[in-house]
Amino acid sequence: MAKKDRDKEKEIDKEENKELDEEKEGGKGVLALVTVLIIIIWLGIIAILIKTDVGGFGSTVLYPILKDVPYINKILPNQESTQGTYETADTQYQYSSLDDAVNRIKELELQLDEAQNKKKKDKQTIKDLKKQIKDLSSYKKDQAAFEKEKEKFYEEVVFSDEAPDINEYKTYYESIDPENAEVLYKQVVEQITYDDEVQDYAKTYSQMKPKEAAAIFDTMTDNLGLVSDILMCMGAQARADILGKMNAETAAKLTEIMEPSKK
Structure with a gap:
C-alpha cells in the first residue's frame, strides 16, 4: 500500500515537472518572438531614417559603402539627392591641402x-x-x-x-574799377537806354491824333507801366488829350500809376 502511494506521488511529480518544462519552453518561444519583432521594428526605423537621409547619414556614410550591394541598396536615399549632396560637398571644399x-x-x-x-x-x-x-x-x-x-x-x-542825375552815376562808374561797378553800371546803362526809348515813344505818340494814341494804349493793359512812362514824358496837354479819349477804367489805372506819391 505504501509502495503504491510512493509510486503515485512520483507520477504526480513527473507530470508537474513536465508541465513546468512545457511552460518554460512556451515562455522561451514568446520571448524569442517578441525579440524578433523588436529587432524588425528597429530595423524598419533605421531603414526609414536612412531612406529619408536624416542628418545626411544615408547619403554621406552608407551610400558609398552599400550602393553596390543588391537589395540592401534599396533602403539608400535616391541617387539624385545623393549626387546633389556630393556636389554640394565638393563645391564647399575645393582645397587640396x-x-x-x-x-x-x-x-x-x-x-x-x-x-x-x-x-x-x-x-x-x-x-x-x-x-x-x-x-x-x-x-x-x-x-x-x-x-x-x-x-x-x-x-x-x-x-x-x-x-543825383543818373548820367552822373554813369560817368562815375566809368572812372572806377569796372569789376566793382559792373552790376550798377549795367543797370544804369539799361535805365538810360530805357529812358531814351521812352522819350522816342513819347515824341511818336505826341505827333499822333489823341484818339489813335488812346486806342493803342487801351490794348496795352498788360503793360501799363510802359504806357505811364510814355505819358509822363509828354506835355501836360498832350497827355490829357490822350487820357480823355481812352477807356475810363484804363485811364483811371494809369492815373494811379502816375500819381507823384506812388511814382
Missing part, C-alpha cells in the same frame, strides 16, 4: 580689411562733403543777405527820386 585653405582664409581676411578701410574712407569723405555743404550753405545765406542789402542800396540811393 590645409595650406591652400589657410592661404584662402588670409586672402579673405585681406579683402575684409580692404573693405573696412574703404568704408572708413567713405565715411570720412561723406563727413567732409557734409562740412563743405554746411559751409556753402552758410556762404549762400550770407551772400543772399549781401545781395539783398545791395539791391536795397541801389533802390534807395541810386534809383530813388532824390538820387
Whole structure:
C-alpha cells in the first residue's frame, strides 16, 4: 500500500515537472518572438531614417559603402539627392591641402580689411562733403543777405527820386574799377537806354491824333507801366488829350500809376 502511494506521488511529480518544462519552453518561444519583432521594428526605423537621409547619414556614410550591394541598396536615399549632396560637398571644399585653405582664409581676411578701410574712407569723405555743404550753405545765406542789402542800396540811393542825375552815376562808374561797378553800371546803362526809348515813344505818340494814341494804349493793359512812362514824358496837354479819349477804367489805372506819391 505504501509502495503504491510512493509510486503515485512520483507520477504526480513527473507530470508537474513536465508541465513546468512545457511552460518554460512556451515562455522561451514568446520571448524569442517578441525579440524578433523588436529587432524588425528597429530595423524598419533605421531603414526609414536612412531612406529619408536624416542628418545626411544615408547619403554621406552608407551610400558609398552599400550602393553596390543588391537589395540592401534599396533602403539608400535616391541617387539624385545623393549626387546633389556630393556636389554640394565638393563645391564647399575645393582645397587640396590645409595650406591652400589657410592661404584662402588670409586672402579673405585681406579683402575684409580692404573693405573696412574703404568704408572708413567713405565715411570720412561723406563727413567732409557734409562740412563743405554746411559751409556753402552758410556762404549762400550770407551772400543772399549781401545781395539783398545791395539791391536795397541801389533802390534807395541810386534809383530813388532824390538820387543825383543818373548820367552822373554813369560817368562815375566809368572812372572806377569796372569789376566793382559792373552790376550798377549795367543797370544804369539799361535805365538810360530805357529812358531814351521812352522819350522816342513819347515824341511818336505826341505827333499822333489823341484818339489813335488812346486806342493803342487801351490794348496795352498788360503793360501799363510802359504806357505811364510814355505819358509822363509828354506835355501836360498832350497827355490829357490822350487820357480823355481812352477807356475810363484804363485811364483811371494809369492815373494811379502816375500819381507823384506812388511814382
